[in-house]
Amino acid sequence: MARAGRKSRAVTILDIAKSAGVSKSTVSLVLKRSPLVREETRQRVAGAMDALGYVYNRGAASLRRARxxxxxxxxxxxxxxxxxxxxxxxxxxxxxxxxxxxxxxxxxxxxxxxxxxxxxxxxxxxxxxxxxxxxxxxxxxxxxxxxxxxxxxxxxxxxxxxxxxxxDNLAGAARATEHLIELGHRDIAFVGGVGRMVVFQDRVAGFARAMEQARLVVEPARIIESMPTKDGGFDAMKRLLSSERRPTAVVCFNDVVAIGAMLAIARQGLTVGRDVAIVGFDDTAEARHVSPALTTVSVDxxxxxxxxxxxxxxxxxxxxxxxxxxxxxxxxxxxxxxxxxxxxxxxx
Amino acid sequence: MARAGRKSRAVTILDIAKSAGVSKSTVSLVLKRSPLVREETRQRVAGAMDALGYVYNRGAASLRRARxxxxxxxxxxxxxxxxxxxxxxxxxxxxxxxxxxxxxxxxxxxxxxxxxxxxxxxxxxxxxxxxxxxxxxxxxxxxxxxxxxxxxxxxxxxxxxxxxxxxDNLAGAARATEHLIELGHRDIAFVGGVGRMVVFQDRVAGFARAMEQARLVVEPARIIESMPTKDGGFDAMKRLLSSERRPTAVVCFNDVVAIGAMLAIARQGLTVGRDVAIVGFDDTAEARHVSPALTTVSVDxxxxxxxxxxxxxxxxxxxxxxxxxxxxxxxxxxxxxxxxxxxxxxxx
DNA sequence: CGCATCTTTTGGAACGTTCCAATACTCCTA
DNA sequence: TAGGAGTATTGGAACGTTCCAAAAGATGCG
Structure with a gap:
């Protein structure tokens, strides 16, 4: 009995129709819970179904229904x-x-x-x-x-x-940048993401808007692209830290980039939050759990x-x-x- | 032309057969890259296919093939x-x-x-x-x-x-425990996972084996169950830390539990790695990136x-x-x- | 040219469902 | 009791493929 179901032809609507003494159409109606079928027959059909171990064939159904x-x-x-x-x-x-x-x-x-x-x-x-x-x-x-x-x-x-x-990438990035500015940062970089992504453009635009509103210049060299991954963030941050004067704060493309960047900062013997401020984007569960916990833009x-x-x-x-x-x-x-x-x- | 495909009946094998001047069977053969069909007809059929924007209907196919x-x-x-x-x-x-x-x-x-x-x-x-x-x-x-x-x-x-x-849960957990023992720990707890999970049983068994081989006792009170999640690990660790004497090391059910536990330790103002040693299980990407980086058992x-x-x-x-x-x-x-x-x- | 052989192509019958129009029952009312 | 109005049930034709046996074309040989 065990492997029987595997080899033999599948149980179809016709089999259970025969077993329940009705037509295939009725079985079909039962299947779609139609109110047309009498309760008693419904039960008889349902009984036959699990007696025979019927499995509905959605492929066949959607062939007929064209969707x-x-x-x-x-x-x-x-x-x-x-x-x-x-x-x-x-x-x-x-x-x-x-x-x-x-x-x-x-x-x-x-x-x-x-x-x-x-x-x-x-x-x-x-x-x-x-x-x-x-x-x-x-x-x-x-x-x-x-x-x-x-x-x-x-x-x-x-x-x-x-x-x-x-x-709302633009507003989010702007808000994050404003936060850094309010904390007194003036030399702020943007790290991660690649230029041909619209999300990147939007976030950079938000960053730039906040900077300009605070009368701060955004130097092209302070925008570092990278793949939006942990490794990408790590590499980008490493590059940034090797520039002769390092920024005091960084807006990151997203949380994974931010976490990669944090790792790079730690590797240099610097402390995130004291030597370099970092803000992420996304608010993934990880952001809460890294240490120091990541300030970020929550998008749910x-x-x-x-x-x-x-x-x-x-x-x-x-x-x-x-x-x-x-x-x-x-x-x-x-x-x-x-x-x-x-x-x-x-x-x- | 734009939305045409959406409303009208889908293009089928018959349509393209007609358009290419062959039978549906031939089209079917082309579809499955059969070597039976002549190269020239193959191309003609392929041409008709993308002229008409044909989309293969896998539902129909698997209905026929019963899989x-x-x-x-x-x-x-x-x-x-x-x-x-x-x-x-x-x-x-x-x-x-x-x-x-x-x-x-x-x-x-x-x-x-x-x-x-x-x-x-x-x-x-x-x-x-x-x-x-x-x-x-x-x-x-x-x-x-x-x-x-x-x-x-x-x-x-x-x-x-x-x-x-x-x-290899048993060996992995044993290895992790041995590592802690080699570092001089004697009072070691196991945190996370629920007792009815076989994985839990295996890992606890590995833990117990290593302990016993080192002639250390495993007290039941040092095995704390929890859901295998970050929150579960956090709660379990909190409970463990509130016991009158806290263990010096903890083997965690998995990485997420470990990270939750690390968070709980930090909350108590203690330092992971100095006050309490932690080891995880799984070696997820997160393990590398938390700080301090998590010692763990890699399972790929x-x-x-x-x-x-x-x-x-x-x-x-x-x-x-x-x-x-x-x-x-x-x-x-x-x-x-x-x-x-x-x-x-x-x-x- | 007739026949065998090999290569290509083909029509029809499945596959398991849904939908439609049609039928069979039931019950009520005139 | 015939007829109508529901209510429940039904057979057949699709849906778009694959598979099979068979046919049609091409090629070679005596």
């Missing part, structure tokens, strides 16, 4: 906790929607991205939530976006009209993910093209890495 | 970087296998787990990689395991005969994931029941959190 109950989520870097939290938020929002999330990690490769998007379309995904990999082609997104519901998450792509869920990845999912569902259900965009609030969370609360390390 | 090209990965906690790395490893190994990974996060809920497993079967998954949620029922796994290829990852379940990829989640995927593929392809198990090496990585390298904080 599957899956949505794809394409994530550029799942090893970044920020995106992991985003993914979890999306999953949570999809939980009772009747849609199942398909996930794929592109690892910032556009080639891989094209592959997975294709695979998702082939599987009949009803829609896609996409965190575009670096250097994603605008034309490709536009083409896609004409064919199925899409929500772009986190990373805007200029020139496309797709729905969008992002955080989880709820951004939920938003994106809800938006996608709306777009799928309404059928019509209905573009929305949501800009999540970016809130400064002051911890220890800027020295603001340096004396009392015990506080959260 | 889909997806495999499911069921992860108990995606927000734990260890499992995120595992998932990425699995994805990497599946990359060119022709199978697409379906991912789901159960968040340690057996109810949710049952739902997602069911959904995966309904989608015709060819196999499953499962990191069982806490309190997963043995009978349920056995039932499942009789119906489709399954690989259990990370968490063993006693009483089931499924294929298995785990790390990524390659464990790859193993699991390869094992599953073998099991799917060979059709026959073929149980394997793999126990990954667990290697001690000495960093700073035990004070072993306390003087020179600069080193990695």
């Amino acid at each position: 599957a109950d899956i949505v794809g989520m394409v994530i550029n870097d799942l090893s970044n906790p920020f995106f992991a939290e985003l993914a979890i938020g999306i999953e949570r929002a999809l939980q009772n929607s009747g849609f199942v999330p398909f996930i794929a990690n592109t690892a910032e490769s556009v080639v891989r991205q094209a592959e997975v998007v294709r695979s998702m379309r082939e599987h009949g995904a009803a829609g896609l939530i996409l965190c575009p990999a670096l250097d994603t082609d605008v034309a490709e997104i536009s083409r896609l976006e004409a064919r199925l519901p899409i929500v772009l998450a986190i990373r805007r792509i200029i020139g496309t009209r797709a729905s969008l869920v992002v955080s 990845a989880g709820s951004l993910g939920e938003r994106a999912a809800q938006m996608l569902l709306r777009q799928i259900n309404e059928g019509e093209r209905r573009l929305e965009s949501y800009v999540g609030e970016a809130r400064l969370v002051v911890r220890e890495s800027c020295g603001a609360t340096f004396k009392r390390r015990i506080a959260s | 889909a090209d997806i495999v499911g990965m069921v992860i108990n906690d995606l927000s734990n970087p260890f499992f995120a790395e595992l998932a990425i490893g699995i994805e990497r190994a599946l990359q060119n296998s022709g199978f697409v990974p379906f991912i789901a996060n159960t968040a340690e809920s057996v109810v949710r787990q049952a739902e997602v497993v069911r959904s995966m079967r309904e989608h015709g998954a060819a196999g499953l990689i499962l990191c069982p949620a806490l309190d997963t029922d043995v009978a349920e796994i056995s039932r499942l395991e009789a119906r489709l290829p399954i690989v259990l990852a990370i968490r063993r379940i006693i009483g089931t005969r499924a294929s298995l990829v785990v790390s 989640a990524g390659s464990l994931g790859e193993r699991a995927a390869q094992m599953l593929l073998r099991q799917i392809n060979e059709g026959e029941r073929r149980l394997e198990s793999y126990v990954g090496e667990a290697r001690l990585v000495v960093r700073e959190s035990c004070g072993a390298t306390f003087k020179r904080r600069i080193a990695s």
